[in-house]
Amino acid sequence: xxxxxTQTTRQAHxxxxxxLVIDNVSKVYPTPKGNYVVLDxxxxxxxxxxxxxxxxxxxxxxxxxxxxxxxxATPTHGSVTLHGKxxxxxxxxxxxxxxxxxxxxxxxxxxxxxxxxxxxxxxxSEAEKKQIVREHxxxxxxxxxxxxxPGQLSGGMRQRVSIxxxxxxxxxxxxxxxxxxxLDAITKEELQVELLKIxxxxxxxxxxxxxxxxxxxxxxxxxxxxxxxxxAKIGEILEIPFPRPRDRDRIMEDPEFxxxxxxxxxxxxxxxxHDDE
Ligand SMILES: Nc1ncnc2c1ncn2[C@@H]1O[C@H](COP(=O)(O)OP(=O)(O)OP(=O)(O)O)[C@@H](O)[C@H]1O
Numbered sequence: 071x072x073x074x075x076t077q078t079t080r081q082a083h084x085x086x087x088x089x090l091v092i093d094n095v096s097k098v099y100p101t102p103k104g105n106y107v108v109l110d111x112x113x114x115x116x117x118x119x120x121x122x123x124x125x126x127x128x129x130x131x132x133x134x135x136x137x138x139x140x141x142x143a144t145p146t147h148g149s150v151t152l153h154g155k156x157x158x159x160x161x162x163x164x165x166x167x168x169x170x171x172x173x174x175x176x177x178x179x180x181x182x183x184x185x186x187x188x189x190x191x192x193x194x195s196e197a198e199k200k201q202i203v204r205e206h207x208x209x210x211x212x213x214x215x216x217x218x219x220p221g222q223l224s225g226g227m228r229q230r231v232s233i234x235x236x237x238x239x240x241x242x243x244x245x246x247x248x249x250x251x252x253l254d255a256i257t258k259e260e261l262q263v264e265l266l267k268i269x270x271x272x273x274x275x276x277x278x279x280x281x282x283x284x285x286x287x288x289x290x291x292x293x294x295x296x297x298x299x300x301x302a303k304i305g306e307i308l309e310i311p312f313p314r315p316r317d318r319d320r321i322m323e324d325p326e327f328x329x330x331x332x333x334x335x336x337x338x339x340x341x342x343x344h345d346d347e
Contacts (some may be wrong), residue, residue, distance in 0.1 A: 112303060122276065139157065139245060178217050179227075225254075246278035
């Protein structure tokens, strides 16, 4: 697969200092039947501003890995560091967007975002906080829906609010746990384009779990492919060579896209086939 790796991308990465470092991380959960090793000696370095997707079969430990970056979980062995500082708890420098939106149903879209901004920046003036909320609602095209509660919004709109809420905090790392998994194909493609635009404008570092190979090939700089659990590891990391800004039609005309797609399919369904699938 070396032929699929672009020299340019590799050189660009090697010039920068590591930003987020997952160093020899293992995660073990004690269970009534004994210790359950979810992840075993995982190493990953992410550069600032990189877009990294993580793929692997259900239950291999993708969320567990990203939970240790968000700080909701801590490694049993090894460490996760951001700017050289060990991550031990959640913080506003790392925001998570889940598949299930996690919005408060009794608050409007505006209020959901305002609450997050207010909790992280209690000392900012009312006017500043309102401006941040308005800016981020506009960024995801939801200015008109500001007064609606999540129950009055479509799945795609709810996920836009979740993304706006996460970005309104100005995180350094945006963690996306299958954010578009529950959306229909068209909404999903629209949101992928929006996400790339937002990422391009803000250049935060993105870690995203996906089960969708085409999504990973469209969005990511690198794709981390996990082995199966228990004791999952990073099996392989692919550099995605398509130039940016990315255009879906152009990518899909590129023979490299199909070569990579088949390679990932072979990895998931032959080399690391899952018993349940
Ligand atoms: N608190 C816990 N105690 C014991 N086992 C756990 C705990 N949390 C997760 N696990 C187990 O760890 C394994 C990995 O879970 P995780 O949610 O990280 O996988 P995943 O790859 O994100 O799965 P999916 O793609 O289905 O979301 C699973 O077998 C899960 O049952």
